Amino acid sequence: MKLLQIGCGNISNAWISVLKRRNDVEICGLVDTNIDAAAKKAMEHELNCPVYDILDKAIAEQHPDVAVDNVLPDSRLEVARRCLSSGMNVLSEKPLSDSIQGAKEIIRLSDEYDKEFFVMQNRRYNCAMLSFKDILKSGTVGQPGYLGAQFFRESHFGGFRELMESPLLVDMAIHTFDQARYLLGKDPLSVYCKEYNTDYSWYNGNASAVCIFTFENNVIFNYTGSWSSPGTMDSYDSVWRAMCSKGTVTWNGLELPRVYVKDPDSDIRHPKHIETPMEYTDCLISGHEGCIDEMLESLKTGRRSGTDCRDNIKSLAMVFAAIKSARENREIKIEEILEVKK
Ligand SMILES: NC(=O)c1ccc[n+]([C@@H]2O[C@H](COP(=O)([O-])OP(=O)(O)OC[C@H]3O[C@@H](n4cnc5c(N)ncnc54)[C@H](O)[C@@H]3O)[C@@H](O)[C@H]2O)c1
Structure with a gap:
């Protein structure tokens, strides 16, 4: 397969280093509106392919x-x-996309030209995430009723993120929202959100938010986070808790999840809980490498990737629904966002 790399900024390092290790693809060119960025990337990764600043010419x-x-x-x-x-x-x-209309148009174009459009959601591809999902699916802890994700970090990015209106929700929360959909295997129905910016924040826009989503089967997903949180830092994968009918799963976003169920011998009024040893799901490759592998295998087999645009728009809709909720100070149905016409 001949691949054209378009955009040669920071994240392209993650893609190019994975693609270079594969023997089923060839990077045939690098494109960037800033030709120096493309040339620099070719040099850094020792690629001999041509560089372009005009996409049409490269194609x-x-x-x-x-x-x-x-x-x-x-x-x-x-x-x-x-x-x-x-x-x-x-x-x-x-x-x-940067808008739901844009995302819908990409899906329409993918249908019209009968070509795939898959989206990077590297935080799904992690042995701990897979194990967490499998534990929830196994029934060991029963039916999920609540899922919580906490993401507090002190990040001094400088640049565009510190100027954005909603840096946390737009730039980062898409990962966590997508993880929640993946873990629950369910779709969100509505959200209440309060976006805020503390007096001591160094961001112009709202760097903090609390969101309460209702998913199918009345499962609640609570997201709380901040980019401007001095002090202890949570994992980039967030800190999670799933409260279920027979027990709880916790994951600190760094190690493997832990599973707690009621001790059957304990007092009914003040039950004790025991940690249950679990079989963990192994995965050979994670992060960008795992997601790219699934994307390329999907192209070879014709089976749609889990991060196909038709599915991924639901994670994106969570972001825009949360922003709308915060702005209008009301609960927003995901349907309202997905049906929006302009
Ligand atoms: N999955 C992740 O964990 C993760 C992490 C960081 C960034 N990202 C995403 O990756 C994307 C790129 O982010 P980045 O940090 O690499 O940004 P960046 O600013 O470092 O790089 C973007 C590059 O694209 C080029 N460019 C812009 N418009 C172009 C066009 N029309 N044609 C060709 N080149 C063009 C720019 O000149 C620049 O070199 C964003 O969508 C960002 O959200 C994802």
Whole structure:
């Protein structure tokens, strides 16, 4: 498969280093509107392919099968249109789009040209996440009633994130929201959200938020986090708790999840809980490598990737629903977001 790398900024390092290790793909060119960024990336990764600052020229000269889109969200739709209409499948960074209308248009283009568009959700691809999902599915702890994710970090990024209106919800929460959908295997129905910015925050926009989602079967998902939280730092994968009908699963986002069920011999009024040893699910590859592997296998087998755009729009809708809820100070139904027309 011939791959065209489009966008040669920070995250392209994660993609190029994975792609270079595979023997089923060839990077046939690097494109960046800033040609120096493309040339620098070729040099850093010792790639001999040509570099371009014009996407159309790269497509015309290289006839690639697959586009790797690592551009910023505001260019996602334009790049998708060029690539899908040229007969390429697209493997894209998150987020699927910077708007729901844009995401819908990408899905429409993918249908029209009968080409795939898959989205990077690297935080699904982690042995601990897989184990967590399998524990919930196994029934050991019964039916989930509540899922909580906590994400507090002190991050001084500088640049665009410190200028955005909703840096936490738009730039990061998509990962955690997508993890929640993945873990529960259910879709969200509605959300209440309070976005806020503390007096001591160094962000212009709201760097903190609390969201209460209701999922199918009345499962509650509570997300709370901040980019401007001096002190102890949570994992980038968040700190999780699933309260279920027969027990609880916790995951600190770093090690493996822990499972607690009621001790059958304990007092009914003041039950004791015991940690249950679990079989953990092994995965050979994780993060970007795991997600890229699933994307490429999907292209080979014709089976849609778990992060196909048609599914991923539901994770993106959680972000836009939360922002709308905070702005309008009311509960927002996910349907309202997915049906929005402009
Ligand atoms: N999955 C993750 O964990 C993760 C982590 C960081 C960033 N990201 C995502 O990756 C994407 C890129 O982020 P980044 O940190 O690499 O940004 P960046 O600013 O470092 O790089 C973006 C590059 O794209 C180029 N570019 C912009 N528009 C273009 C266009 N139309 N055609 C060709 N090149 C274009 C820019 O010149 C720049 O070199 C974003 O969507 C971001 O959300 C994902």
